Amino acid sequence: MQTLKVAIAGFGGVGRATANLLLQRRERYRQFYGVDVRLVAVCGSRTGLADANGLQADQLDALQPGLTGPDFVTASGASVLIEAGPSDFRSGGPGLAYLRSALSAGQDCIVISKGALVHSGPQLRELARASGAQLKLSGAAAAALPTLDLLEHSLAGCKVLAVEGILNATTNYLLDAMRTQGLGFDAALREAQTGGFAEADTRNDTEGWDTACKLLLLANFGLGANLTMSDVEVEGIHSVTAQRIDAWQSQGLVPRLVGSLSQVGGTIRASVGIKTYPLSDPFAQVNGKNKAIRISSDAMGETIAIGCGVEPLATAAAALKDFEHILQARGARPVSITEHSA
Ligand SMILES: NC(=O)c1ccc[n+]([C@@H]2O[C@H](COP(=O)([O-])OP(=O)(O)OC[C@H]3O[C@@H](n4cnc5c(N)ncnc54)[C@H](OP(=O)(O)O)[C@@H]3O)[C@@H](O)[C@H]2O)c1
The missing domain is CATH 3.40.50.720 (NAD(P)-binding Rossmann-like Domain)
Structure with missing residues (x-):
């Protein structure tokens, strides 16, 4: 053997x-x-x-x-x-x-x-x-969320047009807590830390860097790009107020911190920021510490994976x-x- x-x-x-x-x-x-x-x-x-x-x-x-x-x-x-x-x-x-x-x-x-x-x-x-x-x-x-496997294996041969990902569990948890409890960022973070749902120092997550890192890996290893962190526009969730949450709620919109890749004229653009989704969108249903990815390709349309395992x-x-x-x-x-x- x-x-x-x-x-x-x-x-x-x-x-x-x-x-x-x-x-x-x-x-x-x-x-x-x-x-x-x-x-x-x-x-x-x-x-x-x-x-x-x-x-x-x-x-x-x-x-x-x-x-x-x-x-x-x-x-x-x-x-x-x-x-x-x-x-x-x-x-x-x-x-x-x-x-x-x-x-x-x-x-x-x-x-x-x-x-x-x-x-x-x-x-x-x-x-x-x-x-x-x-x-x-x-x-x-x-x-635990399949990302590169989808690009490398499941969509092999297809041209990827765009990728969207909810790639960070902590920020997704915090945004959900703000939405369901009407809290601003600071209050939701305090509550999550007291309850043991967030680390003492979550800046890497809440400022969007962890999402940006994962997005960069998808671009460079999944799509063959050569991006550096300076190519990624990065926005976190710390500026989300209770008023913005209320306004989104009243319009039936759910905010998520999303990493996005798009192909523009053969160039891959990368950004991390808040996006809002109507309740009918699968991304609106990605609650708590779940993560998700949506890949649009020329021949297979939209592929979505949602996942969360115990760490x-x-x-x-x-x-x-x-x-x-x-x-x-x-x-x-x-x-x-x-x-x-x-
Ligand atoms: N935790 C999760 O759920 C999760 C999920 C996905 C990815 N990750 C990634 O997985 C990695 C590990 O996470 P973790 O939670 O296991 O972190 P951790 O508990 O802090 O463990 C990090 C380990 O790296 C060791 N280390 C530091 N410098 C080293 C060196 N020069 N050579 C060899 N080992 C060294 C540390 O050694 P000492 O004990 O001697 O300091 C420690 O054993 C991180 O990069 C994290 O981002 C974590």
Whole structure:
């Protein structure tokens, strides 16, 4: 049986959830793909653990100091890197060094943090192309909501005319709370933070940057653009007052923070801002922490997906969906359903 070694860099909530799910699914990988998948290294910023024979779930609480960094991952012999460190789109974050090192060496990469992809996406894409490595990023591009998969697989061959996305769960939750309770932004944020529905610092979300990051990834990795953050017009939700909410309510309109891409004369335009929808529009029904995407294409019309999973499991599962696509692309033959159940 073929062996495939996996390393995880960034071992917080999402990295750990991904490790545990990968270990739980080892039997599936054996039976369904005929591959013995081993988790050979994990690391955070200062500690890590490696074992060429494969780490077990009960070892993952005993990380050792000093075992971290791109060289540590390389030395582990992993063929696939899952990167789940902190996201910083202004500097690229620690993920950038891991991804440059892994992609240059031809290791397939599954990226969950957005920072490096937003900061240096086209360069990382080129490193992957040059070495033949696969670069997958479902976890970074709205995770449980299928976005890039729709562009790459479901609409393959179609010309994409426009994309609209409700891509950030926190802002969608806040806008809904304002609408249903008649609150302004500050009051809704206080309430959400007190109830544990929003982080202490939500500026990345509420100022629109998280939506802009995901939109940029859809443009650059889904539509082959080369946009930078300076190409994206970004508006957040902090200026939404109770009066504006009331006015929209009286017109039967529902506000959403939406990332939009459109093709204008062969150029892709990107913007993030508040859009309002009549109740008859599916986007008006995307409540609470749900996310959604609507893609208009020349031959398949409008395609809409709506989704919301429980974190961090949903993001871990999105990353491991990418992993199964990598297994398939590496030639691991999925056993047919009848063969599998026989
Ligand atoms: N949480 C979600 O629901 C969600 C959903 C989609 C995407 N994401 C993205 O997933 C990523 C991880 O999220 P999280 O919630 O797991 O964050 P987290 O709990 O803060 O974990 C981040 C991890 O990265 C590690 N790290 C920092 N610098 C590193 C370095 N130089 N080398 C290796 N590891 C390093 C940290 O190590 P220490 O523990 O040593 O500090 C920590 O283990 C973020 O980029 C986030 O945007 C999260």
